[in-house]
Amino acid sequence: MRIVIVAALVTAIISAFVLYSSNYDTRQLEAKVQAQERAIEKARSDIAVLKAERAHLARPERIEPLARAHGLGPASEKQLVSSPQNAVDRVVAAQSSGAKRKGE
Numbered sequence: 001m002r003i004v005i006v007a008a009l010v011t012a013i014i015s016a017f018v019l020y021s022s023n024y025d026t027r028q029l030e031a032k033v034q035a036q037e038r039a040i041e042k043a044r045s046d047i048a049v050l051k052a053e054r055a056h057l058a059r060p061e062r063i064e065p066l067a068r069a070h071g072l073g074p075a076s077e078k079q080l081v082s083s084p085q086n087a088v089d090r091v092v093a094a095q096s097s098g099a100k101r102k103g104e
Contacts, residue, residue: 081087
């Protein structure tokens with residue numbers, strides 16, 4: 001009978017230790033998850049702020065005076081092409097005329 005009581009006591013102590021250990025590990029994991037969730041929420045908030053800043057900085061009425069101050073202006077008709085093939089033809093023509101000039 002004493003052996004059964006001692007075995008039950010040892011089993012209870014081991015079970016208590018295992019339960020305490022698993023509870024401690026679970027709390028640590030919960031703390032890590034909460035920290036990661038806070039970091040994710042902060043990153044989402046930062047992304048929202050950056051998107052708003054980009055939208056503010058990319059406004060045409062803000063960029064136009066800055067571009068003009070640097071000597072830039074709207075594209076002229078010479079700079080625009082109707083198709084990609086026209087663009088390739090212009091580049092080829094410019095390169096061939098540049099090669100002729102160097103050869104002269």
